[in-house]
Amino acid sequence: MAIRERKGRASPWQVYWNNPLTGKRECANFATRQEAEKHDSLIKHRIRFDRESFRQGEEEEEKEQAQDMTLEACYLEYLKEKKFTRGCLAWQIGAMRYPLQKIGLLPVTVITRKHLEQLKAEMLPMPVKSATIRGRLSVLRTVLRWCVAQGYMEPVEFPKLPPAQYEKFVPPTPAELEAIMAVAAPHIVRTVVLGAQCGVRVGPSELFALTWDDVDLVRGVLRVHGAKKNPNAPWREVPIRESLLLLFRQWRHEDAADGVPYLIHHGGKPVESVKRAWAQALRRAGITRRIRPYDLRHAFATELIAGGVDIGTVAKLMGHSSPAMILMHYQYVMDGQKRAAVEALPDLAHVPKGMCPKGKALTERQ
DSSP: OEEEEOTTSSSOEEEEEEOTTTOOEEEEEESSHHHHHHHHHHHHHHHHHOTHHHHHHHHHHHHHHHHTOBHHHHHHHHHHHHOOOHHHHHHHHHHHHHHHHHHTTSBGGGOOHHHHHHHHHHHTTSSSOHHHHHHHHHHHHHHHHHHHHTTSSOOOOOOOOOOOOOOOOOOOOHHHHHHHHHHSOHHHHHHHHHHHHHOOOSSTTTGGGOBGGGEETTTTEEEEEOOSSOTTOSEEEEEOOHHHHHHHHHHHHHHHHHTOOBSSEETTEEOSOOHHHHHHHHHHTTOOSOOOTTHHHHHHHHHHHHTTOOHHHHHHHHTOSOTHHIIIIIOOOOHHHHHHHHHTSOOOSOOOTTTSOHHHHHHHHO
16 A cells, blocks of 8 residues: 655546455555555555455446457456357357357447347348358357346347258268268278268267267167267167177177277277268269268168158157158158158049049050
């Protein structure tokens, strides 16, 4: 604690001291020495008899600072708390790039629905998929909700997210999978089996994280740790088909001999991506249409549905919290299913002559 004079200032007499709770230097300025000495005595009394009073001042200061925090500053704090993986962090930053460019320097306390509506209107015409726009706006909504929870801002009504028109992909057929496995590298063969026969998400969230500790060959099940999309089911067990148990035992014997813990590996090392090896396998197999590694999971759902498995069971095997996800993203009705469906219709009892000549129709079909 001390008093000093700073000449040439409107309030030249300054009292300065160290906050006893935080150790930070604090000060107050006064026009006369008498006012400064009075305040200096007050500070000495508080330090000796009422240290908690400094905590209130600290909270008020933090509150004032929070009111001035910009969206960009809040987002940095959000990222520090969440501690995303490198891949998720890159996606997060990409999703927030445009919102930060437009309103990143605004204090979060002044952001209104009007700002968000304008931002949405500018993002909708962007030359990207509607699902991508929806995802980016969803990230911004999550960040603003986090700001509210931290007390940085009051709740603001977020505009309705645009509908996502998800692209539909035809899953690989059994013949295409057989052709791929015939020419693919060993780790791609395993990827096909685990994706198309166990429904594992192809990527670092599930497939690349699988180790032999997750395989129970006695019970014949594969424990798949969730992709954090369903917090109520952090992991799920997927039965391994009886016909595949021998293959799994062979893989385990090979990996145990090499001391490799991961199911998917290349040269004994875990992999982070199979895009290049997958493209090479498609080229060698003579497949020219677009098939993604993730479509193996589509094939898993499609074949189960074609086999008569109910949607709820398919959703549980795939780790979805709602069967609606299956209907929205994965179900692809094959020609055989459609043919069986229409053939199940009852025959019409009275059809006008010449309208549907059964003999001719049968002949043409043959």
